[in-house]
Amino acid sequence: MRIALATTEFLTEKTFDGGLANYVFRVAESLITFGHIPVIFVASDKNEVLIFKNIEVVRINEKQFTWWFWFLNVLTLFRLNPSLLFVLRSYRIKSAILKYNKTRKIDIAQYTNSMSLGILLPSKIPCVIRISSYQKLLDEVYGHKQTFRLWQKQFLQDLMLKNSQFIFGPSKKIGDFISKKFNKNVEIIESPFLVDKSVFDETILNEILTKTSQNPYLLYFGSLTVLKGVTDIAEILNDFFEKHNEYYFVFVGKTIDVDGVSILEILKEKAGKYYDRIIWKNSLEHKFLYPIIEKADLVVLPSRIDNFPNTCIEAMAIGKIVIGTFETSFEQLIDNNISGILCKPANPQSLINTIDFALKLNNDDKQKMSQNAIDRIEKLKPEIVVKKLIDYYKTVIERNNNHQSV
Template sequence: MKIAFLTDQYVTDDKNEGGVGNYLAKMGAALSKHGHHVEVFALVNHPHNTTIVNGITIHSIKKPDSILFKVLKRLILYLFSQEAYENINTIIYSYILNKAFEKRDKNIKFDIVQSTNYPQTGFFVKRKQGRKHYLRLSTSRLLFDKASFKKIKLSQKITEKIDLHCIRKADHSYSPSQFLSDYFEKKYALDISVVRPPAILYIDPAKKIPFNLPKRYLVHFGILGFRKGTDLVAEALEKAWKSNPDLKMVWVGRYSQDIGTPIHEKLEDTKERLIWIDHQPSSQLYKIVSDSIASVLPSRADNLPNTVIESLLLGVPVIGFSNASIDELVIAGKNGELVPSNDTDALAIAMIQAWDENKDWLNGNMTHLPVFDEMQAEQAVKNFLELESQ
């Protein structure tokens, strides 16, 4: 089959740490490996170009930066707000993506086009006989922004309304997690399928990393911020140090914009015990994670996070909260530990137990879970292609 993906991020872009981009790289590689023709239309900050990576044709569509566009941006910001600009910007980007896709579709005649709701890349995708439009739900602004302690503004409410419009006009909509699917079903009475992503690593861990790390450490990685529970990891870490002052931890990733002062800078006496490393290429990140004792990934709200999947694929158990879709990947005592949401005392205890190697799931003794059978590349591809029958 011929499949197109519309996205504002991909792993070849200059900001490649996004969950959507990483998912598309894995799903695209799995589809291509199983004989399907895959093309990605991605908005980027560099000039237009077309490349082929892992059998996937990637059309990099440059974001507008003309003088007229910059003047329009300033006018919108002056008359309205940053949030209003972002809403309008999303629609403009969606139009640009769809224009490039439709031009290509005249020659290729795609069987499936998949858009995302982060942002709403399928806003202008039209129904066409012989072509299916799938929409992948990556977020709910109202749900996720609340978990990030952001004040819910009119712009977020408008964005969620646009999401609902896009869901209803797509042929089929799905979420990687039951957590997000249940949210849209309960709040909006929408039937959202659950299609798991392929559990694969599209690149091997590096053999070496260009900096020194402790011999033993716990790791927290990805986007660092409130929704991902970085502040709670810091709080639990301070509690764990009271009884285990030699416990060491490595954080890898960029801070989300709403954080303000980086959280690790607020902790006292952390130079030797807590090491922060900025965003790394996937191969180096995988090396750092694979060398750790366990990953600490206590998201407040999430959507089957890539960080958890990648950690488990690298043979590293996960400590997280017993909700937010992490419990769809981790079973306490089998491949990690789950503690009640926002309970930093329990999180600290779990970190101490991992550090002291006081759990059966450590040192490569994790139990294989059935959910990962569903996420094997061949099965994930089959589930994606059979979305229409679900």
């Protein structure tokens, strides 16, 4: 099969950061090993076709505006600009896929739900939507005030899901929510993962160990946002350092301001006199990141909401004890107190109690939990997960053909 993977992020783009881009790359690599032909269609800043690690990538300039885009924007005094940008991006991707299909037949197209990319689907090609989040849930957790701009994003995503015949995703929690809300069958297919320890580079780790004077540290990695529970970590820092004066707390990832205030400043302010025990590194390549994960005593990921968190998967694959949260999709990966530990979301007291509990575990219990974590992620090997995805593609193609023949 030739499979189009339509996405808003990929490793070729300057703006790529984590989850979605890495997922698309892993799926594409795995599809090749199964004898299929993936083609990436990614929203970009230029039009070009290139080969990236044996994968064909079609980059589409999402900012190449059309006459109707400007006409409708002016007509509505730019009040519909967020919606029009989403629709334009989807239109560009759809046009590129249809153009490609004229010379090389595409058997199926997989779209990300990010930015409602699948609002306009090519009708001549079977399509599936991979749901990795739901806008209204995210906005509720963030506490965003409802505005017309926000409503537009929510409306487009709802419209896309209502009109989509085939939807799948990795998260049972989000899948169940979408299934009930839209009365749709949502197939649960977890994301593939395989850690490559052969490319570990300890350069950044050694910098961190120099700053900690070889003392132990806890680790958070991923985007530093309210949604991921970083402000909840901030609330416990002073108490944590009071109890555990030998520890440091390392943060790795891009920072996002909270109400105009740097989240790093919030962390340091909450840490009080222990502010110098906070170490931050910007987003890192996996070869630098994995040694930092491996050396951490605990990985702390207290998300308020999540999908099928790559951060949790990566840490568990290396055998780390992860502290996640209940009712946020972590329980799909973590069997509490067996393959990791869960605390209540948005609850700093529960978080620090859980950290204290984890640090008091004896070595035997830690080793058992570590091995259980590794065993869980073994189930995400591409030969297991991507085979299920390929079977799903075949089912969708068959149903689509049957529908067209009626």
